[in-house]
Amino acid sequence: MAERMDLEMLWQSLETRAALTPEQAGFVFSPAFDPHRERLFGMADEVRRRVLGDEVFLRGIVEFSNVCRCQCAYCGISALNAGLPRYRLTREEIVDTIGGAVAMGYRSFVLQSGEDPGYTADDLCGIIGAVKERHDVALTLSIGEWPREAYAAFKAAGADRYLLRIETADPALYARFHPHSTWENRHRCLQDLKELGYQVGSGILVGLPGQDGASLGRDLEYLRALRPEMVGIGPFIPHPATPLAGAPGGTLAACLTFLALLRLYLPDAFLPATTAMGSIDPQGRQKALRAGANVVMPNVSPMTHREEYQLYPGKICLTDDAGACRTCVERMIVGLGRTVNTGQGHIRRRVY
Ligand code: 5AD
Ligand code: FES
Numbered sequence: 001m002a003e004r005m006d007l008e009m010l011w012q013s014l015e016t017r018a019a020l021t022p023e024q025a026g027f028v029f030s031p032a033f034d035p036h037r038e039r040l041f042g043m044a045d046e047v048r049r050r051v052l053g054d055e056v057f058l059r060g061i062v063e064f065s066n067v068c069r070c071q072c073a074y075c076g077i078s079a080l081n082a083g084l085p086r087y088r089l090t091r092e093e094i095v096d097t098i099g100g101a102v103a104m105g106y107r108s109f110v111l112q113s114g115e116d117p118g119y120t121a122d123d124l125c126g127i128i129g130a131v132k133e134r135h136d137v138a139l140t141l142s143i144g145e146w147p148r149e150a151y152a153a154f155k156a157a158g159a160d161r162y163l164l165r166i167e168t169a170d171p172a173l174y175a176r177f178h179p180h181s182t183w184e185n186r187h188r189c190l191q192d193l194k195e196l197g198y199q200v201g202s203g204i205l206v207g208l209p210g211q212d213g214a215s216l217g218r219d220l221e222y223l224r225a226l227r228p229e230m231v232g233i234g235p236f237i238p239h240p241a242t243p244l245a246g247a248p249g250g251t252l253a254a255c256l257t258f259l260a261l262l263r264l265y266l267p268d269a270f271l272p273a274t275t276a277m278g279s280i281d282p283q284g285r286q287k288a289l290r291a292g293a294n295v296v297m298p299n300v301s302p303m304t305h306r307e308e309y310q311l312y313p314g315k316i317c318l319t320d321d322a323g324a325c326r327t328c329v330e331r332m333i334v335g336l337g338r339t340v341n342t343g344q345g346h347i348r349r350r351v352y
Pocket of ligand 1: 074075076165167204205234235236237238239276311312313
């Protein structure tokens with residue numbers, strides 16, 4: 001395939017944001033593309049600089065419960081992991097955690113948890129309301145699949161944004177890893193969130209068993225059609241306490257390639273250099289910031305339960321508190337010649 005790939009045509013497709021053919025997608029995710037990868041990253045870095053400038057946005061993540069009803073085959077906190085101690089922060093603990101991080105200069109937060117049946121939609125509305133009442137911050141939820149009415153209630157309670165990765169745009173592949181739910185419901189959730197006026201974040205896992213370049217090409221088209229405000233992607237990292245323990249993980253090269261393509265196809269989207277990328281390569285987040293990314297999401301959760309919120313092994317920052325990460329991330333960003341945005345980081349859509 002490599003020798004027959006028309007490279008001129010490929011670069012032209014990328015420049016003009018034409019959909020990649022399955023062959024082109026297969027090629028960019030194959031080792032045959034290695035000699036050309038830096039050029040792609042450079043293109044994405046240039047689009048990021050031109051469209052969004054040099055600012056990098058910070059979002060502090062609060063992992064407020066690791067209780068989960070789901071059985072995602074890759075995930076370390078799935079209900080299948082019977083040996084894991086479970087925790088749940090109280091409303092006051094969540095509000096105080098955010099208060100502590102506000103004092104360190106964070107103004108934008110992601111409240112993330114498993115799909116914890118211990119909370120009703122009303123409980124969560126109470127938490128959202130308490131956070132928004134006490135702190136002048138932007139609030140993103142990352143709490144999985146809910147009925148449309150619940151999403152509407154969270155929004156009315158003050159939530160600004162919602163993160164829900166589609167994980168893969170391929171319904172058959174999705175079914176292999178998610179015995180408890182359907183791809184169609186996840187897709188429905190994303191449509192509801194958009195219709196309700198959330199700033200929506202989605203994303204995928206790169207390197208899932210059975211996923212090939214053509215499949216990633218379809219993921220890219222799915223995300224392009226969804227036109228989310230944010231897209232977070234990361235490598236699949238096999239967790240020892242899951243059914244996929246023995247599977248090979250995703251590579252940073254594949255992640256950076258997908259990220260760079262996202263930047264070309266969604267020029268104004270907010271794209272994080274994710275913790276998972278930093279966990280498989282000590283320079284993972286720096287490389288992502290130079291291949292299209294413009295967001296970093298440090299963990300600001302209390303130190304007491306960090307060990308128990310490992311979706312994947314080898315997660316960085318388990319022993320670094322919100323202040324340490326704030327300093328570390330600032331140094332990283334400045335070291336790349338970029339600046340830290342200290343505001344709430346709302347997304348301005350551009351025409352393109
Ligand atoms: N490796 C990498 N990412 C994972 N996630 C869950 N489990 C893993 C894993 N083993 C990601 C999913 C989910 C996000 C919160 O964490 O993509 O959407
Ligand atoms: Fe957490 Fe660097 S971002 S220690």
